[in-house]
Amino acid sequence: MSDDGYPDSLTHLRDELARVYLLLRACVDPESDDGADCRREAQEMAVLIGKRVTASTVHFRLSALVDAFGLDTRQRDVVLLCLLAEVDSDSRRLVSDLTGGPLTVDLVLRAVVADLAGMPETWLVFAAEGPLVGDGLVIAEPSGALQLADRVTRHLLGSDLMDDQLVGIVRQAGQARCRADVLMPDHDRVAALCLLAAEREPAMLLLHGRPGTGRRTLAAATCEEAGVTLLVVDVRAALAGQWPDIVRLCYREARLRDAVICWHGVEPVINREHDHWTALAHAAATYPRLTLLIGDNEWDPPGASVGCPWLRVELGTPGFSERSRWWRSMLPPAEDFAAPAPDLDDVAATLAATFRLTPGQISAAIGSATGLARLRAPGPARLTTADLQEACRRQCGRGLVAFARRMPPCAGLTLDDLVLPARGRRQLTELATRIAARGRVVDELGFGVRLGQGTGVLALFTGVPGTGKTTAARLLAAGLGVDLHRVDLAAIVSKYVGETEKNLDQIFEDAERTNAMLFFDEADALFAKRGEVRESRDRWANVEMAFLLQRVEEFSGVVILATNLRQNVEPALLRRLHAVVDFPLPDAESRRRIWRGMFPEPVTPPDPAELAELAERFPISGGDIRNVVMDAAFRVLGTDRNATTIGLRDLVVSVGREYRKLGLAVTPADFGEQFHEWVTQDLLAVDEHPMVDVSGDNSGRWPCTETS
Template identity: 40%
Template structure:
């Protein structure tokens, strides 16, 4: 006897089930009628319908009945004249209709899906399916039972709807389990996420926890031309788009492009996907999630997946195949798309860096969102100008800006004042990853322009380096002053001079002026005796340095940037290859690099043409040495009344580094003697420095202090 299906009570804010759930209940009611009819037919032909142990063993009568049947080749009996009207040939609307459209399902596919899903919604179907399977332990629909309930012969074309390439299976809507069993006895399972979606749940699949997040809309719609172009590219074919990062914010642009197209952006963590236990399976789940909710996937940076390796390329190809044009897929990275990565080629859209005004707007929105008080977040013309000046040297994406704004807001809140430029600089430095720190020595600048004692010409060159770093996006980006030949947006400077003349300290001052950190490359960790390893080490340093807001310092650069020579043996050939690699790599570098050398003549002339700034550091004259003595001794150490710094500055030709060493040695002597620092202690320290450097000790320089020092 057929009865109407009674849906479980569903509590909602409106007090009644939604239209989507009502449609689902109506379809399950049709499935129930079919199950009732199948149970009745089974009881009519069952020789022992009341056997309590039915399904546990096979009786002779049951075996005879099985031998006499040819179910696979007979048409499935109809389930009564009134069974079909509630099962429409095509979905009318709602979530079921959207599901059919997004996954390319027809009416039989929907029936099979609902038959497989029924036990997950109503527990009664578990026991009924156990009875119909003739095995009370198998409480899900098998492929044979699903075909029977949907009126499809087991030997007909319906069985191919469970093949690996069928829409239900390839899209992940239905899982066919127990592959070792015959096809008709394999169990069907619908993932919980699919069931939850049809019941009205739009939360991301729990199996994707830590792999994907849903990007929200921006607080202020600000579609830039690149975003609009990326959105237009989504509708030019399969929806596969590659954003080529040229210093911009491709992740945010990809999400905005999907939002502009009316889609839900699902941002994938590329590192987490690559580290997943089964990344290819995770890619299929991602594709199913995107199609379920009518969203699009954002994946990047591609460099994280190492696409040049077979595993990384296979993962990209697997994701593209899983999506299959059913959902938009936007990938981004700094590398050009390689056709070997996937069977399909994307539409490539370059992403240039934002102009300073746009970057300032992002900073202000982030500061406001972080709850920062007035000041740089005020939104006035003066505040915007200060914000542009404070952030123009940085290259950050939207996520880094948001995190840095939160840190800056908390730093200012600790002191109960508005956010200042120094807070932003500290917060930006906190966004630098530890990758470069593993390859170079990290220095947080603690000196400023007032600590330098240099000739005016050298100071002008240092100021030129700083202003190039601050305005490079405007000059090289907006004004398109970058030359061709693959030249990057980096700034490369050479500091040439004797040891101790202030080259490293000047690099620290420039980094402090830009609000950045200084990373000193340890050449002992770079140069390798094995052929090709030095280039690999340098490549890792250049790649890491391009992603951080820092100044990269190659101290004693002539060790790796030396001149090319005439090839006489394999060693010369390798040295020339190394120099040629550096010539090309320094041109494509996008960061800020400083090379220092004691012997400028040892550098290859081809490097000089590629340098943006060349600063010479001469040995300081007498007036500069006097200023260095004053700065190195400071104001805390007690001085004797007769301390004659001018005489020391005029008599002893020392560099700044040597003067500092002498000042420290003299301070130790004063601390040991317990009396103020006097000229004798200072000259004694100079004498020790001369001997350390191997310089001649002349009477004309030391005069009467030489005899005192020998006593």
């Protein structure tokens, strides 16, 4: 045997197998000269192997296995004998001659601990808590048969394939999406985490926070910067098997790879029976590396159930500065955007202010936006800001289905299309600015420290029906690029005590998670004035209102309330409002703009002078004007496929219909002689006389019922 160093791990393993083969041959006739010669030759080989190992610079898998599991020389030789019986046919025949079957515990003990024959220490080699059996390196059958675990065999022979029993449960983490200091700006804490990951001492660290806050990414980035492999275990998948066995196999895999092990989704373990946590804590306390736990909520182990240091790190809800930094670090380069390329710093700041996304959601949103760009046109994907906004809305669109409904945006319209007096328009513009700048003012500039709670925006829209309150809310949400959800009051209010409060709490929690803007229409029904307590239901109604006021104040998002009856709203709500926008009935000039803006391009409306006459004569709201135009459109355009013109007479008749629907009198004083005559001929006269053709030809008319 040469004194030069080993060229690779496999050559070293061959020499070690040759050495233990001599120990096996010595068992044929241990008292003979041949047996003594074999043992002496094995000792000499051990010395030479040690010299070659010292002269080598390569990594030896056998040596690493010995160090990882803390094997002594006898336990190491047990592993080698088991491996020899697996890979060498001559050794298998020799074993069969000695035992009449497979390798046995008795034969192994005679080969490797012959000097301890008959002593109690002999059986410590296979102690249940020892590394050979306890860590699952060898499998000892009740019959005495002994076999090396398949995963250990493959490892020693150079394979890094995952254990078959852990497929679908454990995976090796890939490259982190970003650096650890991007997720955690506290450089001292990042350095401490990296040091903890690199240490060879048992410790347990719980990373907790809402899903998507970057817990797994932080774990991967920390281990990457510490130069350590990370194994991630899916706890829910692991619980489908035998938990103690899975825990043992996971830590065996971690030792083989010299890895930090991370248990993701640990709540089912810490919330189950005590035995589940005990098995995990015991394995972690005996593993000389960091064990990471990832969960949603903060938690501390009961009593002294952890035999190693226990630490907790929370990844809280990110502020504006953190979101801006994440967006800027994850956005593709400017050349991946459609021309003209936007300023990426502005894009990052706008998206961070609009959407309260976690790092995981930001990464998913960018991937989704890239997919949208690819579907839009062939060739390389060219992103737009609209793609990113739509992808963010999709990330936020999960939830709120039980108590709210998403309102579609007003296609092709902006706040500039909303007809309001100058004061109301200025209030809406200021409200939009407040919502858009909320992240920078509250988080980046530090006003959030002064505010404490109440970092959200609460606005009240007041005015008679049809003045544009709902439309303004939809346009406001669309301009900011977020979804608007109308709260379903019927689904929220419950006759059972306490259920309404639970439903309200759920909708606010969902809205914070999904970045939705909440819209309470007819808000006076829910935010009504508190009254004097005369009976028990009055007391519960007041408790409900108190909870609602408290929850609204704590909400960090945007809430829009709309009411026709401002005087009925609880006065305590007014202090909590950040903006009150009045929507008065439009004046004549505003009505003229509304009339003119109601007609799409393919339709020919009356001339501007006629529309001005309608606006001057009929003091109705914008919602009423919409109803009038739609009624005329269906009557005129719906009966003639070639028609594209709506005349003045058609609109006047529809105004008459709207007046009657609202309970208003249709008089010559209000309509004028000409308009009243049209309404009388086309509406009132028809209503007074059934549409019956005395000639018997009723084609094209509504059928009538004969009466005797």
